[in-house]
Amino acid sequence: MSVRTRFAPSPTGLLHVGGARTALFNWIYARKHAGVFVLRVEDTDHSRNTQEARQVILDGLHWLGLDWDEGPQKGGSFGPYYQSERNHIYEEYLSRLEKGGHLYEDHGAIRFRSPREKVILQDEICGRIEFDLTNPGTHPDITLRRPDGSWIFHFVNVVDDIEMKISHVIRGEDHLSNTPKHIELYKALGAEPPRFAHMPLILNRDGSKMSKRDEGAALGSYPEQGYAPEAVRNYLCLLGWSPKDNREMISISEVIALFELNQINRRNAAFDLAKCFWLNGQYLLQMDLARYTELAIPFLEKAGISWPSYESLEQVLAIVKPKLKLLRDLPEWVIPFFTEEFPYDKESVAKSLQGNDRGESGSARLEALSTAFAELPLWNASALETSLKETAIKLGVKTGELVHPARVAASGRSVGPGLYEMLEILGPERTLIRFAAGAIKAIA
RNA sequence: GACCCUAUCGUCCAGUGGCCUAGGACACUCCCCUUUCACGGGAGUAACACGGGUUCGAAUCCCGUUAGGGUCGCCA
Numbered sequence: 001m002s003v004r005t006r007f008a009p010s011p012t013g014l015l016h017v018g019g020a021r022t023a024l025f026n027w028i029y030a031r032k033h034a035g036v037f038v039l040r041v042e043d044t045d046h047s048r049n050t051q052e053a054r055q056v057i058l059d060g061l062h063w064l065g066l067d068w069d070e071g072p073q074k075g076g077s078f079g080p081y082y083q084s085e086r087n088h089i090y091e092e093y094l095s096r097l098e099k100g101g102h103l104y105e106d107h108g109a110i111r112f113r114s115p116r117e118k119v120i121l122q123d124e125i126c127g128r129i130e131f132d133l134t135n136p137g138t139h140p141d142i143t144l145r146r147p148d149g150s151w152i153f154h155f156v157n158v159v160d161d162i163e164m165k166i167s168h169v170i171r172g173e174d175h176l177s178n179t180p181k182h183i184e185l186y187k188a189l190g191a192e193p194p195r196f197a198h199m200p201l202i203l204n205r206d207g208s209k210m211s212k213r214d215e216g217a218a219l220g221s222y223p224e225q226g227y228a229p230e231a232v233r234n235y236l237c238l239l240g241w242s243p244k245d246n247r248e249m250i251s252i253s254e255v256i257a258l259f260e261l262n263q264i265n266r267r268n269a270a271f272d273l274a275k276c277f278w279l280n281g282q283y284l285l286q287m288d289l290a291r292y293t294e295l296a297i298p299f300l301e302k303a304g305i306s307w308p309s310y311e312s313l314e315q316v317l318a319i320v321k322p323k324l325k326l327l328r329d330l331p332e333w334v335i336p337f338f339t340e341e342f343p344y345d346k347e348s349v350a351k352s353l354q355g356n357d358r359g360e361s362g363s364a365r366l367e368a369l370s371t372a373f374a375e376l377p378l379w380n381a382s383a384l385e386t387s388l389k390e391t392a393i394k395l396g397v398k399t400g401e402l403v404h405p406a407r408v409a410a411s412g413r414s415v416g417p418g419l420y421e422m423l424e425i426l427g428p429e430r431t432l433i434r435f436a437a438g439a440i441k442a443i444a
Numbered sequence: 445g446a447c448c449c450u451a452u453c454g455u456c457c458a459g460u461g462g463c464c465u466a467g468g469a470c471a472c473u474c475c476c477c478u479u480u481c482a483c484g485g486g487a488g489u490a491a492c493a494c495g496g497g498u499u500c501g502a503a504u505c506c507c508g509u510u511a512g513g514g515u516c517g518c519c520a
Contacts (some may be wrong), residue, residue: 010520022515042520109518114467126449138446144519153520175517177448196496198449200513203454207512235456242457246468265457268513272455275470287482323482333481352480401477415481 002050003035004167007061007068007247008157010042011053014212015060018172018202021236025199025264026170027066030236032256039071039163039257043084054082057130060219063229064236064251064271078164083156090151093155093189094144108147108275110444112155112185114139119180124168124197124261131180142181158185161194191388197261200240200268207270208378210270226277226299226327231283233278240265249282254408256315281325293317296330303331307338315425319417331335338424348414352404353442361443362405368395369402370435379428381420388420 007023009015030037041057043049058072070076080086096112100111114133121129133139138237139350144155159167176198186193204210210217222232228253235257238248241264284292293314307313316337324330336342338399372391375385388406392399407419410431416422424429 008520042518107518111518129448131448135446140516149465150518151506152518156518172514173449174514175520200450203513209513234448238456244458246458248457248469267450268453269457272470275456278470281482323480325482385479398479408481413480417481421461421480431514 001167004038004165005030005031005035005170006038006040006086006161006164006166007066008042008160009039009057012059012212013056014051014217015057016210016212017216017234017236018210020060020064020171020200020219022170022199023061024064024233024236025241025259026168027068027251028256028259029168035167036069036075037066037076038076038166039074039081040160040164041072041082041155042153043082044153044156049084050441061417063219064222064233065229068254073164083151083160086156089163089182090159093154093162093335094184097188099106100188103144106143109143110145111141111143114141114181114184115182115188119183119281121179121183121196122180123176124170124195125264126173126176126198126267129176131177133180133184139181144361149409154208154350155185155439156423157350158182158189162189163185166194168195168197168261170199173198173200183224188408197264199264200266202239202352203268203280205270209401210271216271216276224328226295226330228287228295231280232276233281233347234283239271240267241268248279277325284325284327285322287321289314289318290319291322296327298362299327299330300334304334305331305335305338319421319425323417332413336413336416337422340430342412344408344412345414348408348412349441352408352414354436356442359427363439365395365397365402366409366435366439366442369406370432373428373435374432376428379424380416381424384420384423397431403439405442406435409441410434 007018007022009024027037029035039057039061041054043054054072061068070075070078094103097112100118100402103110104113105111106323116134116136119131119133123129136366142154145151146381160166162407179196179198194204202210204214215221219232223229233252234250237250237252241255241259243250243254243258244263255302264282287295296317297313300313307316316334318329320333324333368391369388372387373384376387388402389399392402395402398424404414404420406423407416410419410423410426426434
């Protein structure tokens with residue numbers, strides 16, 4: 001049997017991380033078995049079903065690198081892939097149920113008469129579960145169609161999974177209790193039910209239900225903040241699944257190779273943004289410069305930063321890259337390299353340039369440094385370091401007493417990349433001008 | 445309320461009867477490295493929900509209790 005999985009989101013205006021993880025596991029499973037991953041948009045009757053809302057889903061999946069083989073923008077043999085365009089199919093299936101005597105009308109709505117049996121589900125993750133549907137009081141007949149003609153989820157979902165020949169339904173555990181009803185529908189339609197795999201849900205750190213407004217809930221917030229998609233994807237893989245060898249960083253190809261549905265943890269997982277943040281830092285650190293630059297550019301453009309050439313941009317990013325965990329923070333770190341209009345942090349100026357009654361000495365130190373640097377035959381990091389340390393000895397102060405004022409004078413900030421690398425890139429002219437300006441600030 | 449799922453450090457995972465005085469990671473604390481911030485290295489705090497069984501032996505199996513989550517829609 002060929003594997004066909006699907007992700008069937010509803011366009012609500014945002015892609016929830018829980019949904020993203022469901023999509024991810026479906027995608028992984030399809031890739032592992034050289035199968036097909038289908039994207040189907042369940043947009044039956046919602047007013048909030050807008051083009052923008054649909055786009056959020058597509059963008060989110062694209063960002064995570066989850067390419068679908070059939071679906072919107074892609075086509076496929078079982079389309080259309082928007083439920084709103086599949087009316088004729090639902091009509092056909094409904095009449096089949098009708099002919100089979102499975103339907104009845106109730107206040108204009110069409111309902112499915114349950115056969116009232118015990119239903120056994122052999123779930124790939126949860127194991128064997130027996131549901132007793134014999135009591136109509138506790139398990140009422142489900143509605144398939146509203147009086148206004150619109151369709152109910154349970155029906156169209158099952159019809160589409162049959163039509164699209166879905167072999168494995170991998171979805172959130174919130175559907176577990178609905179599954180026996182779905183199985184009844186499959187049987188009434190004479191279709192073999194797919195394999196089901198119900199994944200545990202994602203909760204907040206405190207164990208409460210994760211709602212749309214909770215931090216980290218919207219997938220769209222990750223690209224905005226400067227997370228690398230590979231890092232978020234890695235984090236999501238580890239929520240409920242593990243390679244069993246204590247690895248935290250794992251490539252997606254390895255996940256695909258090792259992944260098994262029955263190894264998915266059955267316990268709900270709490271979402272820990274701090275760990276995702278850390279993992280992002282690890283990815284950024286190990287990422288090659290070209291990829292890093294690619295990810296960085298949108299953030300710099302958005303901040304209105306321009307750079308003279310790609311090479312000079314890479315040069316700056318190279319020394320800043322090991323310092324940051326979120327691309328969002330990048331602009332303030334690189335501004336001093338590309339403009340003279342960079343801001344001076346008040347506290348840093350007060351502390352490192354002026355300080356108590358050190359104004360004079362801060363000024364004197366910068367001047368001494370300028371004198372030493374001006375005589376440098378070669379302007380590079382190691383020459384600058386040697387020269388600075390010699391100057392420190394000459395003045396009888398600790399290295400840091402020169403480094404800090406120099407950093408603030410050169411960049412306006414007390415944190416940043418290595419001072420010598422920074423000055424090397426800045427070059428002698430800009431460095432000396434900034435030192436002079438800093439010396440004035442020190443006594444101002 | 446009924447039904448279903450679950451229960452190991454604060455969090456994510458490892459552990460499928462003896463290798464567990466329970467391991468890794470994040471977070472937190474301290475130390476080292478260091479011009480800052482990071483990175484890296486080292487140390488530390490911290491968990492088998494509770495009660496019964498089964499067994500020579502239980503975090504691991506069974507039952508119950510409790511707790512959390514889910515479903516019970518003419519939402520998806």
